Amino acid sequence: MTISPDVAAESTRTPRRQRLRHYAMTPPTFFTVEYAINPWMDISTPVDVERAVAQWQNLRDTYRRLGHTVDVVDPVPGLPDMVYAANAGLIINGVAIVARFKHAERQGESVAYANWMDEHGHHPVATRHVNEGQGDLLVVGSTILAGTGFRTQPQAHAEVASITGMPVVSLELVDPRFYHLDTALTVLDETTIGYYPPAFTDDARTRLRELFPDAIEVASTDAYVLGLNAVSDGKHVVHPAQATGFAQQLDRAGFHPIGVDLSELLKGGGSVKCCTLEVFP
Template sequence: MTRFAEPAAGAAPTTAVPTERRAKTRHYVMTPPRHFAVDYAINPWMDTANPVDTTVAMAQWHQLRDIYLQMGHTVDLVEPAPGLPDMVYAANGGLIIDGTAVVARFKYAQRKQESALYADWLRSRGYQPVHTRHVNEGQGDLLPVGGTILAGSGFRTDPRAHGQIAEIFGRPVVSLELVDPRFYHLDTALAVLDDETIAYYPPAFTYASRAHLETLFPQAILVDSADAYVFGLNSVSDGLHVVHPAAAVGFAEQLSDAGFEPIGVDLSELLKGGGSVKCCTLEVYS
């Protein structure tokens, strides 16, 4: 059953305080943007009149992968397929926790074939992929933090899928509703930094969802519009290092003040499709 936190009376957000951060070796899955293009528009960032340079996109993607490898993380690859330009956004492919894997059920027809390919990859790695009855867009809207799963809705993932996710993984799920179409997935408006710390952009959420977040994460980092609009929150953290879009300079300063080590990367070409660092990174949680 989906769990909703009750807002505390007079709860107010505070800024994360410096503490000792520890990196943990991570396991990531990525898909090269070999066929990346903006051939349709299913989010406000996509403009079919704005040409995409696939060579630049590949170079930026390789830089991101190389950063992960240099940090000692494992990176597995899923082979992209022609005609599926959004496969580079691997985070949307599903959710994998402790050997259990849910494969995405996409909202838009343009992406539905991706589910079968990610399911095939999961089977090739020994998983038995589980399908939800309702739309879920993987780690785009399903973000584990500690023993809880934060689950987004409003634009992509059906809130009815949240209860299914809770049952499949045996974890409490906190439902959060997004209201700004520019932040159509949870991972565009909220970043998990460690098992207790998140960063988010408050205006992307309903009042009730903001109240839940204020109660659950009173020391969260609250990001300004300038950093949110460059997809600064579409970031990946290993508990110490936070890989984020380089243009989010204010967020980088906030991370440093909170004891994290920010690493900026330029994924501007991939932002043309409405994705950045986290969108390109499916984490295998164990």
């Protein structure tokens, strides 16, 4: 009997298993682009707040339909980027490392999120050096991948390792369009990542290929719509809908891609992952 290529590919896929997650999100009630601190931001481009809120609600509801817990953090007037909750910090191993932002425009978010963490029993702690939370600190298995080059300072990586007791792998970014690690790399499960190689130094690419020989390498077309700014529960991968090539790669690898439209929030330089702070056990 002849087996078609599609059936053969299906039969060799790695089984993927969902693990229910706990997320925190902040609605874009006060979202606007009134300053430019990354290449995606253009203060001359109008923002449709009503549409941004509707897109955000769809993302929140998608997580809940998948069975995940979503805590909603109250937005604060005057902090338009607070919707990008991933940058708030890193909550893991019983502690919450609060972000220390590089840019003055975002520093008020540290106070708002530290208050929320404290109210919810997450024991917030601060670093001496700049760290921008899960924007640059991505947990994969028992390791933290840590970005640097544009926002988080490399000295913060050692602080994070000391606070969490977890090994930290430093990865340097070189393309300002990918100013946070979560714009150029996504964690798909405990052993699998997707990433955009040109966003990294040669040394970082070598390290990633050593650690993740089966990684999904994404093309420029998908990277340039922040397609890697995605969230996975180990089986379902919620990603920017415009990243159709990445969706096909995920499907071939045995994941279930779910595209969502966050085009309004892309105007501030963020998408799915930027809007999602994972609360680890």
